[in-house]
Amino acid sequence: MKPLFPLLLSSALVCSPLESMAAVDLILHNAKVYTAEPGQPLQQAVAVENGKVLAVGSDSEVLRLKQPSTRVLDLGGKVLMPGFIDSHSHAIKGGLQLGQVYLDGQQLSIAELEQRLREGMKSGKAWQGDALLVSGLPSASWSDLKAFKRFNQGEWASQPIVFLGWDQHTGWANRAMLARAGVDAARVKALKPEERDTIGHDEDGQPDGFLAEAGLYSVLDKMPKVTDQQLLDAARAAIHYYQSLGVTAWMDPTANDAPGHTLTNQSVGVLPIYKALAQQNQLDAHVAALLVADAKATPADLDELDKVRRQFLDVPNLTLPGIKVFADGVPEFPAQSAAMLEPYKNSHKHGELLTDPAHFGELVNAADARGWLVHIHAIGDRAVRESLNGIEQARKARDSGVPHSITHLQMVNPQDFPRFKTLDVIASMQLYWAAADDLTNDLVQPYISAMAYQYQYPARSLLKNGATIAGASDWPVTTPEPWKAIYQAVSRTGPKGVLNADEVIDRETMFQAYTLNAARAIRLEDRIGSLKPGKQADMIVLDRDVLQVEPEALRDTQVLRTFFAGREVFNRKI
Numbered sequence: 077m078k079p080l081f082p083l084l085l086s087s088a089l090v091c092s093p094l095e096s097m098a099a100v101d102l103i104l105h106n107a108k109v110y111t112a113e114p115g116q117p118l119q120q121a122v123a124v125e126n127g128k129v130l131a132v133g134s135d136s137e138v139l140r141l142k143q144p145s146t147r148v149l150d151l152g153g154k155v156l157m158p159g160f161i162d163s164h165s166h167a168i169k170g171g172l173q174l175g176q177v178y179l180d181g182q183q184l185s186i187a188e189l190e191q192r193l194r195e196g197m198k199s200g201k202a203w204q205g206d207a208l209l210v211s212g213l214p215s216a217s218w219s220d221l222k223a224f225k226r227f228n229q230g231e232w233a234s235q236p237i238v239f240l241g242w243d244q245h246t247g248w249a250n251r252a253m254l255a256r257a258g259v260d261a262a263r264v265k266a267l268k269p270e271e272r273d274t275i276g277h278d279e280d281g282q283p284d285g286f287l288a289e290a291g292l293y294s295v296l297d298k299m300p301k302v303t304d305q306q307l308l309d310a311a312r313a314a315i316h317y318y319q320s321l322g323v324t325a326w327m328d329p330t331a332n333d334a335p336g337h338t339l340t341n342q343s344v345g346v347l348p349i350y351k352a353l354a355q356q357n358q359l360d361a362h363v364a365a366l367l368v369a370d371a372k373a374t375p376a377d378l379d380e381l382d383k384v385r386r387q388f389l390d391v392p393n394l395t396l397p398g399i400k401v402f403a404d405g406v407p408e409f410p411a412q413s414a415a416m417l418e419p420y421k422n423s424h425k426h427g428e429l430l431t432d433p434a435h436f437g438e439l440v441n442a443a444d445a446r447g448w449l450v451h452i453h454a455i456g457d458r459a460v461r462e463s464l465n466g467i468e469q470a471r472k473a474r475d476s477g478v479p480h481s482i483t484h485l486q487m488v489n490p491q492d493f494p495r496f497k498t499l500d501v502i503a504s505m506q507l508y509w510a511a512a513d514d515l516t517n518d519l520v521q522p523y524i525s526a527m528a529y530q531y532q533y534p535a536r537s538l539l540k541n542g543a544t545i546a547g548a549s550d551w552p553v554t555t556p557e558p559w560k561a562i563y564q565a566v567s568r569t570g571p572k573g574v575l576n577a578d579e580v581i582d583r584e585t586m587f588q589a590y591t592l593n594a595a596r597a598i599r600l601e602d603r604i605g606s607l608k609p610g611k612q613a614d615m616i617v618l619d620r621d622v623l624q625v626e627p628e629a630l631r632d633t634q635v636l637r638t639f640f641a642g643r644e645v646f647n648r649k650i
């Protein structure tokens with residue numbers, strides 16, 4: 077295999093001007109240093125002073141800075157990179173999920189599902205207060221709702237149970253749980269026509285347990301509340317897990333939301349949890365927390381969100397760079413709430429565009445005028461187009477340089493590819509999803525146009541048109557492991573084949589996506605995202621030469637050490 081990178085053409089030592097007066101705390105040498113600085117060849121060594129990168133260069137150049145108190149680590153030729161940045165992760169929810177019964181999209185028979193529920197009752201992992209919760213069910217589960225009737229009978233009849241779909245937009249609740257949430261035939265009848273599909277029901281209007289979107293959230297709201305202590309523990313678990321994966325920063329796109337709480341303009345969500353951790357010096361990661369704004373929020377609503385924001389402005393390692401807006405839902409059958417240009421073939425409906433195209437631009441413009449970034453959930457090609465239209469309005473008003481982004485981007489119409497560059501919109505992509513599997517082939521492909529199917533997760537098309545791609549996971553929807561996503565991006569291979577091989581992108585693009593590009597997406601590119609003098613020394617050491625190994629070997633890459641601000645926060649051997 078041809079080397080993908082020049083094998084070490086060390087340039088002159090890159091050093092901060094304060095070098096002469098620095099006390100060098102740490103030197104990592106005999107490494108292949110991928111700095112993520114565009115165009116810079118591999119380097120050999122990094123010196124760290126006071127939590128920041130002091131110098132990057134050849135071994136001889138950097139080792140010259142060594143002082144008696146300097147910790148010197150010989151990395152034995154291993155790859156050293158900047159810490160990874162996840163540009164879309166519900167990390168505290170992810171931490172909660174680590175302690176729950178989670179199926180990770182695995183299809184089980186009803187008997188197996190019942191078995192998992194029983195095990196979860198014994199271990200305690202299935203209990204949420206007095207209710208039972210199993211999450212991560214594949215969307216295909218909802219094709220056979222009759223099978224779930226078992227959980228309305230016998231020992232389960234009076235026990236509230238919720239099964240939550242992999243996509244977190246769909247689920248099933250048994251009658252005991254529906255009764256607690258007040259979901260009955262009368263409630264179904266009271267739904268507006270466009271809301272009918274959010275609570276599954278038979279011809280008489282009797283709920284069958286299936287729930288989507290607003291219907292689901294109305295039931296989840298009636299689950300026993302997750303306690304602050306559980307959220308704190310979840311946040312700690314998330315940080316430790318992320319450190320083991322080499323992730324040292326993330327965007328939490330829904331930080332004013334907390335599991336089981338109703339979201340309002342005054343909600344503080346999990347922000348107090350991040351603050352409490354920071355006060356205990358345990359927030360060893362950068363968190364860029366966004367506040368969810370309603371898709372139809374007015375510029376005046378931003379004043380309310382600003383009051384929330386102001387309560388958390390001086391928390392170390394926490395930034396509040398902007399807002400998140402949902403432009404649509406998900407495309408999988410039967411939810412089909414992603415907003416499409418062409419209607420779904422079965423229902424002839426276009427999905428649900430949550431924004432109001434006539435006014436959405438005013439919201440983006442108002443946020444941009446405040447210097448806030450807008451991060452938009454858009455999955456269907458219509459939602460993507462309307463998101464771009466909204467951002468266009470702000471770009472026409474001023475050249476703010478604020479890094480707005482669209483995340484998910486499952487379906488993008490080719491006409492919109494060039495607009496990411498012209499409007500300077502970052503594509504925050506969960507490329508772990510770019511695979512031919514049950515979801516894309518069975519629950520999406522039959523219902524959308526051939527062209528929409530072809531341009532799913534169109535990474536290469538966007539790249540060719542000059543877009544900036546930032547890496548993202550959407551944990552806990554799927555795994556937060558960056559190397560799995562990197563492998564998917566370079567292979568697009570799944571259980572049902574390759575999802576449009578023309579959209580494969582190269583590994584170096586993905587390295588940039590998870591470092592410097594994601595740093596820009598969370599507006600911290602001046603502080604993190606590359607190994608450059610003056611930036612924080614967030615670094616990872618890898619177990620294999622990710623610059624050279626075969627693509628398949630990227631998937632199982634292990635992080636050996638993670639440094640946050642020059643301090644070792646994870647070591648696989650210890």
Ligand SMILES: [Zn+2]
Pocket residue numbers: 164166329550
């Ligand atoms: Zn998300």
